[in-house]
Amino acid sequence: MSLSAHIVIQRGALPVDVTFEVQPGEVLAVLGPNGAGKSTVLRVLAGLARPHFGQVRLDGTTLDDPAAGIRLPPHRRPIGMVFQDHLLFPHLSTVDNVAFGLRARGASRESARAVAAGWVARMNLSDHSSSKPRSLSGGQAQRIALARALAGDPRLLLLDEPLSALDARTKLDVRADLRHHLADYAGATVLVTHDPVDAMALADQLVVVERGRVVQVGTPVAVSRRPRTDYVARLVGLSLLAGMAQGRSVVLDSGATVQVAEASSGPVFVAIRPAAVGLYRSRPDGSPRNVWPATVAGVTPYGETLRVDLDGQVPLTADVTPEAAAELDLVLGTGVWVSVKASEVAAYPA
Amino acid sequence: MARRHKAQVDGATGVPAALLIPAALAVVFLVLPLIALLVRAPWSTLGSLLSTPEVRDALRLSIVSASLATLISLVLGVPLAWVLARSQIRGRGVLRALVTVPLVLPPVVGGVALLLAFGRTGVLGAPLYDATGVSFPFTTTAVVLAQTFVAMPFLVISVEGALRAADRRYEDAAATLGAGRAMTFRRVTLPLVAPGVAAGAVLCWARALGEFGATITFAGNFPGTTRTMTLQVYLALETDPDAAIALSLVLLAVSILTLGLLRDRWLVRQ
Numbered sequence: 001m002s003l004s005a006h007i008v009i010q011r012g013a014l015p016v017d018v019t020f021e022v023q024p025g026e027v028l029a030v031l032g033p034n035g036a037g038k039s040t041v042l043r044v045l046a047g048l049a050r051p052h053f054g055q056v057r058l059d060g061t062t063l064d065d066p067a068a069g070i071r072l073p074p075h076r077r078p079i080g081m082v083f084q085d086h087l088l089f090p091h092l093s094t095v096d097n098v099a100f101g102l103r104a105r106g107a108s109r110e111s112a113r114a115v116a117a118g119w120v121a122r123m124n125l126s127d128h129s130s131s132k133p134r135s136l137s138g139g140q141a142q143r144i145a146l147a148r149a150l151a152g153d154p155r156l157l158l159l160d161e162p163l164s165a166l167d168a169r170t171k172l173d174v175r176a177d178l179r180h181h182l183a184d185y186a187g188a189t190v191l192v193t194h195d196p197v198d199a200m201a202l203a204d205q206l207v208v209v210e211r212g213r214v215v216q217v218g219t220p221v222a223v224s225r226r227p228r229t230d231y232v233a234r235l236v237g238l239s240l241l242a243g244m245a246q247g248r249s250v251v252l253d254s255g256a257t258v259q260v261a262e263a264s265s266g267p268v269f270v271a272i273r274p275a276a277v278g279l280y281r282s283r284p285d286g287s288p289r290n291v292w293p294a295t296v297a298g299v300t301p302y303g304e305t306l307r308v309d310l311d312g313q314v315p316l317t318a319d320v321t322p323e324a325a326a327e328l329d330l331v332l333g334t335g336v337w338v339s340v341k342a343s344e345v346a347a348y349p350a
Numbered sequence: 351m352a353r354r355h356k357a358q359v360d361g362a363t364g365v366p367a368a369l370l371i372p373a374a375l376a377v378v379f380l381v382l383p384l385i386a387l388l389v390r391a392p393w394s395t396l397g398s399l400l401s402t403p404e405v406r407d408a409l410r411l412s413i414v415s416a417s418l419a420t421l422i423s424l425v426l427g428v429p430l431a432w433v434l435a436r437s438q439i440r441g442r443g444v445l446r447a448l449v450t451v452p453l454v455l456p457p458v459v460g461g462v463a464l465l466l467a468f469g470r471t472g473v474l475g476a477p478l479y480d481a482t483g484v485s486f487p488f489t490t491t492a493v494v495l496a497q498t499f500v501a502m503p504f505l506v507i508s509v510e511g512a513l514r515a516a517d518r519r520y521e522d523a524a525a526t527l528g529a530g531r532a533m534t535f536r537r538v539t540l541p542l543v544a545p546g547v548a549a550g551a552v553l554c555w556a557r558a559l560g561e562f563g564a565t566i567t568f569a570g571n572f573p574g575t576t577r578t579m580t581l582q583v584y585l586a587l588e589t590d591p592d593a594a595i596a597l598s599l600v601l602l603a604v605s606i607l608t609l610g611l612l613r614d615r616w617l618v619r620q
Contacts (some may be wrong), residue, residue: 073529080527089520091544100537104533149527
């Protein structure tokens, strides 16, 4: 039960061209900013949009192959899909919404109702079996939407921003539920999201898509440790620099040199955690090997600390306490000295 | 809150006299005839006026034919509305224009057109008569055809609007759940646009009930078979004005009832 997809589709002015594979029981998250073409990819997998080129295969069955003239219509695909705003049918009760897919795939009314009632019970919403969707809360509706998608025993589960319409508190609960149900699910799952937390919490593999292209692939841990684009670096809260390594020195494109922990050679990315960056009013005199002048380009609250964006030959982000910020008089345009210990700097091949 | 706010604005600015006078005249012009109808109504003899066999025949014919016309409009008009709202066929704009012609066409012209199409010597009527001996004009069938001709566009336009306003992503969701197009239409699309279909059907029925021009031209004026309420009113005005007024009252009541049924959709709109 594996999915392999190579999807090429023109979406407005944006050409989308992505390739990925998902193994049975595995959750693949397609992560990217809004407008990156993520949802288009999901619509192709569902059969709701036609790719111009490429191939989508599920368990050896071809779902899409425009060159061979193959396109399985959505209702013939063994899929389940959860939409951002649940899209439960407003005129059907909760249990009838869940039974809809079973009925559509030929189950009798009684057996569809029985299976659907079981799913509603698994979602702990049996009390709401006969309610209409409008009387459900956002979290409840999204749980029912998940039950509706899973009730038909699909071989491919598609989740389109399933948590982004929920408020912060509900999101936590539904995310935990979703994680639980995904662990029990034997088929392949493709999750589309712009929220790195959802992707990290739910996915086994990440595909990062920007402007219609795959820019990074890997496990959530690998991607968050070694981002390869500014977008990913910002998502995981790292500063990303590009340069050429020679031994333990990396010469950045701007000409500045960064001392790193491990020796390498050739083009590399350098990632620095904001918490590892120290700020000083005057040039520090100490053990840190990396010391550069910089200018404050922005200060924004970030949890308990302040996140300071720095301009200069080495553009970085630093996290400082409010007290330190007051002491250093960190306002827009303030000149500061930046230091980072070489042992805190990770370099990896570009 | 909202009402007080509105009143303040009105109180502060008022309505300019240049608008107030024509607006008031318009109201008087629109309402006065209805008041006249109520004032002149023969309230004491209303019961007996409305219980004559002619009136009961006309009333029954009107209700049966308008209901049949609405049924035909639903069966044919809802699919047509779907084609206009959803299909990709060429010349949809032209098709929509053609379908709405009966809305603006003088009903008498519609009646003449129906005669030329379905009359005994008509484009379709002649071969039909030769083959089967069936002829439509001056039968109850003709009444239904005339009413359907003028009333179906109301239903089509109403349902088409509802289909355009409906969220098509529900249909996507149905497709991902394994529902083919027929099942999606029956179990998802149709229930979603049900209010639009109901409003269209009420409008269609009211228009069919009030049909006069096309009916008298195409179906004639035969008591019991083609003499509907509106025809009866016109006829009674010559011979028995009180009966005409009584019949008009019935039709006025039906109109007000129709408005009541549509209230949620039309009158509440701000």
